[in-house]
Amino acid sequence: MSIVTTGKKNAANPGDIISPAKANAIYNEIAASSAIIDNSNTRSDSISRRHLFDLSEQMTGLHPTFHQIQTKFQDSNSGVYSSTSYVDVAHGGGMIINFVVPVVLRPGEALRMQASLNMIKCTLGAEVNPGDVKLANQYYFFKFYGDPNGVSTALSPDYGYSMSSLPDVADNLYQNIISSFSDKVQQKCIVQQREAFSYVYINKTGANVTFTNVRVKVRIQPPQGTCTQNTIDIKEYRLVALGVR
Amino acid sequence: MPYTPTPFVAATPVTASDLNANNDALRKYINKEIIPADYTADTFVTSDILKGEYYNVVPDHQFTTGDMYTQNALVDDDGGNRQYYSSTIKTTLGDITYAHTQGQWGIMDQYQIIAETGKSIYFEANNSAVVNSNLAAKIIITGHIGARNTSQYVYNENKDPTHVGDTYTYSGIPLWALSPIETRFYLFYQIEGFTTGWVKMPDTKAQIFGMEEYANISNSSIDLNETQLDRRIIPFLFEYDIPNLWAVSITPDQKPQTLAWRFALGVETTLDIGWVNNRIMTFEVFYA
Numbered sequence: 001m002s003i004v005t006t007g008k009k010n011a012a013n014p015g016d017i018i019s020p021a022k023a024n025a026i027y028n029e030i031a032a033s034s035a036i037i038d039n040s041n042t043r044s045d046s047i048s049r050r051h052l053f054d055l056s057e058q059m060t061g062l063h064p065t066f067h068q069i070q071t072k073f074q075d076s077n078s079g080v081y082s083s084t085s086y087v088d089v090a091h092g093g094g095m096i097i098n099f100v101v102p103v104v105l106r107p108g109e110a111l112r113m114q115a116s117l118n119m120i121k122c123t124l125g126a127e128v129n130p131g132d133v134k135l136a137n138q139y140y141f142f143k144f145y146g147d148p149n150g151v152s153t154a155l156s157p158d159y160g161y162s163m164s165s166l167p168d169v170a171d172n173l174y175q176n177i178i179s180s181f182s183d184k185v186q187q188k189c190i191v192q193q194r195e196a197f198s199y200v201y202i203n204k205t206g207a208n209v210t211f212t213n214v215r216v217k218v219r220i221q222p223p224q225g226t227c228t229q230n231t232i233d234i235k236e237y238r239l240v241a242l243g244v245r
Numbered sequence: 246m247p248y249t250p251t252p253f254v255a256a257t258p259v260t261a262s263d264l265n266a267n268n269d270a271l272r273k274y275i276n277k278e279i280i281p282a283d284y285t286a287d288t289f290v291t292s293d294i295l296k297g298e299y300y301n302v303v304p305d306h307q308f309t310t311g312d313m314y315t316q317n318a319l320v321d322d323d324g325g326n327r328q329y330y331s332s333t334i335k336t337t338l339g340d341i342t343y344a345h346t347q348g349q350w351g352i353m354d355q356y357q358i359i360a361e362t363g364k365s366i367y368f369e370a371n372n373s374a375v376v377n378s379n380l381a382a383k384i385i386i387t388g389h390i391g392a393r394n395t396s397q398y399v400y401n402e403n404k405d406p407t408h409v410g411d412t413y414t415y416s417g418i419p420l421w422a423l424s425p426i427e428t429r430f431y432l433f434y435q436i437e438g439f440t441t442g443w444v445k446m447p448d449t450k451a452q453i454f455g456m457e458e459y460a461n462i463s464n465s466s467i468d469l470n471e472t473q474l475d476r477r478i479i480p481f482l483f484e485y486d487i488p489n490l491w492a493v494s495i496t497p498d499q500k501p502q503t504l505a506w507r508f509a510l511g512v513e514t515t516l517d518i519g520w521v522n523n524r525i526m527t528f529e530v531f532y533a
Contacts (some may be wrong), residue, residue: 023267036283045295065531196387238449242385
């Protein structure tokens, strides 16, 4: 509360003497409030865009209403991924955003992440044992990671995709006909598919959480039985992160 | 910095000039001198921020902290709200003998902008009193389209002329087979008065293959499990820094301005007919 309420009044009648102490009290009360102006001093709907700090004067990426908005993208390199545990999408410089200055999320603040990438190829493993089907385990997953307070941590759930739209059935004509939306392997051409996912991490702790980076990781489902590992090739990607206030 | 009155001295008459000085300082402070340090941290709430405006005609919102533009059409694929694309719009038709590399059936970087996927945005220029060419805003574009290819009447023209009648094979896919039948989508932008045409953002590439009506393909031996990807839901994500640009024609009093930016999805297809039905595009502007 910074509203000025004065307990002092100057003398009001002609000839009365204004005491320096009273005059000082009046002005000092105003001075004290002026250092702690808050929302009690402003009218509703009084702060417009012109009052917000100008980002162009400090090229740190900080924003008056958002901590930061940063992006990472590339379109020239591709990478092959086959790990059954989460690894970085590392090709083309890596699908990682290193914040210009660390994002300090206060309690209740959030980090918004969006990712989009182009999956350009699936390669099915070999079926060594006829009883094991290479398409039985044919999912792959993406996940947002970050380093809250310096500790690499999975932030989001798994975002899962399939190499064919119907698992556990291989080389079936019926499957091929109805799988036209997402099937990547039952084709005679290499089929590229753009995939996108997003997540909002909310700081639900009672303390500040500091991020210096966010990234996207990928893993491939382990193959069934003796089948060799399926792999995917990723090319174009873009990652966007916002620290939300 | 906070208002700082000149103290009156005890047992000394308060003069009119002293009072005026303090009043003048107070007036000056209120009028111009309040700085960020005078504000208490974490006190201003939503109601203190100027309320946004909603444009009722188009589904756009202009908020104090930034703008939200949307361009949405959610429809069934019933033909009533399709935006069609066709390779027949290409201006260079080329040599159909090698139609897989030339002609309207080949990929030749001629794009058709898809209707109702775009926005023209006039960004507010930098609000600084200092004239500079730094950042004015950031924009994040997200969305998706539902796209579908159909009516590929010229399938055989796409093939290597030395391999007429060939079909795609699982092993040893020839290079010419990889491009002719794909349909490529990109996000584009252009700046009015600054760029002469649409600029493609390579990392937003998405594509679909194939066609719907195989019956139109004569003498084809391809089977149904070759290219069934005739339809797709394609997501888009884009983030871009909007700089203050210079209107060079205005001299000598140049002011930074952002000019008009246009964003849209474009497609290069090698098919007679394809279309986009669902269109969800959201443009978020964060002023700097």
